[in-house]
Amino acid sequence: MTLEVSAQLCRDLVTVRDYVRWGASQFNAAGLYFGHGTDNAWDEAVQLVLHALHLSEFNNAQILDARLTEDERMAVLALLERRVDERLPGAYLTGEAWFAGLKFHVDERVLVPRSPMAELIEKGFEPWLTEEPAQILDMCTGSGCIGIACAYAFPDAQVDLSDISEEALAVAEQNIARHQVAERVRALHSDLFAGLGNQRYDLIVSNPPYVDARDLAEMPAEYQAEPSVGLGSGDDGLDFTRRLLREARQYLTDQGLLVVEVGNSWPALEQAFPELPFTWIEFERGGHGVFALRAQDLDAL
Incomplete structure (x- = not known):
């Protein structure tokens, strides 16, 4: 993904919910396989977005509507893109598994x-x-x-x-x-x-x-x-x-x-x-x- 496209996405995607939804859509479109801690695109996107934001648990639904800073948006986007481009299990990207x-x-x-x-x-x-x-x-x-x-x-x-x-x-x-x-x-x-x-x-x-x-x-x-x-x-x-x-x-x-x-x-x-x-x-x-x-x-x- 070019820097220009990434910059546009960061302008269009604002909240945690935006990035989870976008990530899940990208995962499904890319035909990713899930079986290393999650079994579907949405849960995988949640896991990666929260990790990029240094939020270990999803225990408050209000966080979905929290707006991200520009640096946070870039960090989340980079992690979601790695999942698609490298086809690595999400646990390898976060370095953690339950x-x-x-x-x-x-x-x-x-x-x-x-x-x-x-x-x-x-x-x-x-x-x-x-x-x-x-x-x-x-x-x-x-x-x-x-x-x-x-x-x-x-x-x-x-x-x-x-x-x-x-x-x-x-x-x-x-x-x-x-x-x-x-x-x-x-x-x-x-x-x-x-x-x-x-x-x-x-x-x-x-x-x-x-x-x-x-x-x-x-x-x-x-x-x-x-x-x-x-x-x-x-x-x-x-x-x-x-x-x-x-x-x-x-x-x-x-x-x-x-x-x-x-x-x-x-x-x-x-x-x-x-x-x-x-x-x-x-x-x-x-x-x-x-x-x-x-x-x-x-x-x-």
């Missing part, structure tokens, strides 16, 4: 938090956990959101966040500091269990890469902007999960629980492991492809 009611730092080094496991964490993994876990592992932690949310849910637990990506672990460390949980939460560099020593866990949770090769190639640009190491896992999306299932038993306590998200790869997983009694968790807020297995269930492998 998960399980908590705010996390995110950037291009990690996936944007969106797992339905948030609902499971908020419920304390009931009814599958009958006692609070003392040791928890969040494998493929990325931003650390799942493990840190677990630390909030179980305030006496020690939590390990593991990932093969050192860049992702740097983001997880930022979030450990942000939430002030360093006394109970640590980030560990590990390829699956290789870097975790002999520790055994009462709860292992994982949102590993599980996208099959075909889906990965066809994903919208917003997903292509995310680190591929956190998405793709072989032709059927199960390369990592196969390894996880075969090794998890020796790292679980006898009463331990394994909870893993595999998304659309769940039919292929059932076919690959017919001997395992997968419990597929249903979510009130949407989402699918998350299974639970008890430690003894894995003895069948």
